[in-house]
Amino acid sequence: MRIYVLLALVAAAVTYLTTPLARWLALRTGAITAVRDRDVHVTPIPRMGGVAMLLGMAVAIAFASRMPFLAGEFRTSTAWAILAGAAMVCLLGAADDIWELDWVTKLTGQLLAAGVMVWLGQVQLYALPIWGQTIPSSRMSLVVTVLIVVVAMNAVNFVDGLDGLAAGLIAIGGTAFFIYTYLLTADTGAESYANLATMMVAVLVGACIGFLPHNFHPARIFMGDSGSMLIGLTIAAAGIHVTGQVDAAAVTTRQQFPAFLPLLLPVAVLLLPLVDMGLAVVRRVGAGKSPFHPDRRHLHHRLLQLGHSHRRAVLIMYLWTALFAFGGAALVRWTTTQVLWAVGVGMVVALGLTLGPLRGRRAQGPPGGAGGAGGRPGNDGGPDGGDDGGHDDDGPVRGRLEVGVG
Known part of the structure; x- marks a missing residue:
């Protein structure tokens, strides 16, 4: 456990110290989030914080490769393949932060990065660790894995x-996933607690923690597409890898559902964005619009409209994520009934905080678009970038402003 904590601290320290460099680079290259009438932020903010997060993760992984405890995890190319895929999407995102790439280019780059990671590192979903279910062919396995990423x-x-x-x-969510994979490794009778997925999640959590002091409201820098795609790829790769490490034949009936959770926990971590994305697609298609058409009806917009402050809206979404992620991780130690009761009570509390008396006065009209951690807010949709990426279908305001870099 101490080794993983040390790696998280290394990633956090390097990310924290290099984020000002990433901010300077963003200002120099024009990777600036312009202010539009629907945005929450009121001043132009540089993006490209993902570059600092990549540096933090890379240094921590290189450090881990020299540790005897984790030496066995570097006998294959998997760790380096994940890092290579992360670097590819980070560079793709950085290019988009500067030049605003079209959605075809971004999707192509994402598919290429995921494919390279899967091909080089065998980060691939071959079977589900429950009832012996396997994916029929290696080609289908590759397609399913790339799609998930x-x-x-x-x-x-x-x-x-x-x-x-x-x-x-x-x-x-990554902390919950880290605890789960660590305990699962112990429960499956492994001779060593060294685990590649646990290491990658620890490094990812460290990078996020190191970036947050610069990014929490009021943010001095956004992570941009370079950061959002980086962390999305890494947590997906960790979930897929640890799922593939579970021996279905060695899993008891009691462990079957918890053993399946490595694939489901990333879903729990991403539950809010997945629900938000699904609702947006249904809402827009139902209105006869493109699923990528920007609007101001996301979950965080609704929290602001309910009267929550910027910080309180973020903290409420933190709470919901913690509830589902730690609820899923708890299944490795407690029964499903116990966990459902605990999650049920937590949902009542979270719902009370979401809709209860802590709210301020209800906002008049829909709030501005997302002015958040990621970059160019207010846009939506798949590879064209969500609230933090890409350009609007109805004509973007370019994010390249004349801002002094001092």
């Missing part, structure tokens, strides 16, 4: 709409 990247990109939101959600 791309969806995860865009889900994080989509939710990145308020200061500190995406980084905080992944830090909280």
